[in-house]
Amino acid sequence: MTRLIVWRHGNTDWNAGARVQGQTDVPLNDLGRRQAVDAAELLVRMRPAAIVASDLSRAADTAAALAALTGLAISTDERLRERHFGEWQGLTMAEVAAQRPEEHARWTAGADVIGGGVETLEDLGKRVSDALQDAARQAPPGGTVVVATHGAAARQGVGHLLGWGREQLRTLRALQNCHWVELTHDSARGWQMAAYNVGVLAERPVPPPV
Template sequence: MTRLIVWRHGNTDWNAGARVQGQTDVPLNELGRRQAADAAELLVRLRPAAIVASDLSRAADTAAALAGRTGLPISTDERLRERFFGDWQGLTMTEVAETRPEEHARWTAGEDVIGGGVETLDDLGKRVSEALLDAALLAPPGGVVVVATHGAAARQGVGHLLGWPREQLRTLRALQNCHWVELTHDEARGWQMSAYNVGVFADRPVPPPV
């Protein structure tokens, strides 16, 4: 049974400030680097066969913490980038709500099309799920692949891969920084979620998945 670990990156200053990152290349902060190192201590026990990461530094550097413990190379895939948030990028969520209230209301309601140049959920789910499927091929049957990506990207990509409607996907809380989803695959049942929001810092507040 193949296992796919979909891992959210560590904390950044923009996470801490509730600022919309999207595809802005914001680096890990000190907490994020520590989270990545601690999470890698758990993930190395899974004996991954391959590591894949978004090319944005906060995800690639999170993956590097695990690569340093396994000796595995990191394959980067830009399809694993966070949702593109268009005109929202760089704003705090409070600023978005104040200056773009209609778009913010659509986002809060979980609508697919937001406006303001924000990538649709459908497009996000398609590109991330395609990257996840390609990543899974890097392991032999029964192997483990770890994929370092982003909050919204992880949730939407996993949901698209499982064939979940948006209404069902909205019942999942946001992934905490450096937490992950575990998916398994076999020929009889296809892809299934076996664990969600697994990680070291279970008692920490959940930053927005942006």
């Protein structure tokens, strides 16, 4: 049985300020780096055979904390990047709500945003799901792969991989920084979720994965 760990990156200053990151390359802050080290000390016990990360620095640097403990090289895949939020990127969510109320209302309702250059949920789910499946192939049968990615990307990619509908996905809370999803795969059952939002106890409330 192959195990896939889908790991959200550590905290950034934009996370802390509820600012939309999307594909802007925002680095980890001091808290995020501590979170990555603490989480890596748990994940190393799973004896990963491979580590794959988004090429955005907040995810790649999170993965580096685990690579330092395992000696494994990190493979990067740009398909694991966060959802592209177009003209929202760099704004706080309060600014999005004030300046682009119709788009914000659709986002809040879980619908695709019309306008603003925001990536569709279907496109996001498919590209991340494809990347997750390719990452899983890097492990030998029965092995574990850890994938460092982003909040919205993780949730939508996992949902697409499992064949879940949009309403079903909305029942999942946002992944906290440096928490992960555990998936397993075998030939009889296909992909299954074994655990969700697992990690070291959060040090502070975490804003939505943007």
